[in-house]
Amino acid sequence: MNKKLLLIISIFSSSLFFAQVGINTPNPQGMFHIDGARDNPKTGIPSIVQQSNDFTVAVNSGVGQGTISVGIGTTVPTERLDVVNGNVRIRDINNNVGLGSDRLLVADNNGVIKVAGGDAFSVNNSGNRILSATAGATLSADNDWNDNEFTTLKLDEQYDSMNAYNPLTGEFVVPKDGLYFMYGVCGFITPAEGSGSFDGTSGDAFTALVVDGGRVSTSHNVIYRGTKNPGMAASLFFLVTNSTLWLKAGQKVALQFLTFGTSNMVGSLSDLKIDKTSSKLIINKIL
Structure with missing residues (x-):
């Protein structure tokens, strides 16, 4: 054979x-x-x-x-x-938008790939956005807030998939334990010209993200009386702040602002405003 x-x-x-x-x-x-x-x-x-x-x-x-x-x-x-000791690669992976039933994946300390939580991937807002709040009536320093006092910015909800935001209080109540990305913008309106001449006097403006009454991130800028405001000739400038935190269900998140030395910023307090259409609070649930 x-x-x-x-x-x-x-x-x-x-x-x-x-x-x-x-x-x-x-x-x-x-x-x-x-x-x-x-x-x-x-x-x-x-x-x-x-x-x-x-x-x-x-x-x-x-x-x-x-x-x-x-x-x-x-x-x-x-x-x-x-x-072992390598990565997994898929060439020419399908780039179609996912379905509402899709889940995010993570790897644990042993490299085992698992579903991240149990929340569905959002096909309407990238990054699993669960809150987008913006717009509302303009605020004025002469009537709507006090000097050197943090004030919660109450915005209109545009997208609130978990019904967790109260536009009457400006608070977002965390619906589930998880990792959250929070992004806040406060739009200040100051006169491009006028409301006093630039003479070196100024005040401080702050925007902060607050969790259960404690500030977790803050941005700051100086507002000068006259024409030396941030943005130079522009009458609107932004203070942006963000934070990524593990949060527990029931905790409260708010976007706040403060002006200190407000009377030094403008000749008339009615000339300093908060523009809500240029302000926003966005919260994404990452995990």
């Missing part, structure tokens, strides 16, 4: 008997095992270094809902697909 045919029959018979196939190794560690560098021992378990160039299909009833798991760089996969 032809020697090649005998070899094929021998390999096939051996594979049926032991239910294992080894390529480049007489010592397969699974039902199918490729030793890429031919460096595995003839008996015993390969070392971690020796396993690093191996591909193994193993029978593992403890992984997932099936009995087969695949290891790349390991002969003892602990997940349905276990890749």
Whole structure:
């Protein structure tokens, strides 16, 4: 009989008997095992270094809902697909917009990919936006806030998927534990010219994100009386602040502003305003 045919029959018979196939190794560690560098021992378990160039299909009833798991760089996969010391890449991945039932994925400390929380991916607002609040009546320093006192900016809700924002109080009540990105903008209106001459007098303006009454991020700028205001000739300038925090359900988030030395900023307090159409509070739930 032809020697090649005998070899094929021998390999096939051996594979049926032991239910294992080894390529480049007489010592397969699974039902199918490729030793890429031919460096595995003839008996015993390969070392971690020796396993690093191996591909193994193993029978593992403890992984997932099936009995087969695949290891790349390991002969003892602990997940349905276990890749050691490497990344997973999908070329030409589909760029279609996801569905409302899609979930965000994260990797734990062991590199196991999991669903991040249980919240659906938002197809209407990127970044899982759960709040967009902006617009409302313009505020004036002569009637609507006090000097050196933080005031909550109450905005109209534009998008509030979890019904967690109260435009009457300006507070967002955190609906679920998680990692949140918060972005606040306060638009100040000052006279491009007039309301006193520039003489060096000024005041400080602040915008802050507040959680349960404590400021977690603040931005600041100086407003000069006369024509030396931020933005130079422009009558509107912005103070922007943001923060990313782990928050607990029930905590309250607000966007606040403060002016200190307000009377030094303008000749008439009615000339200093907060433009709500240029102000906003955006909150994204990341995880």
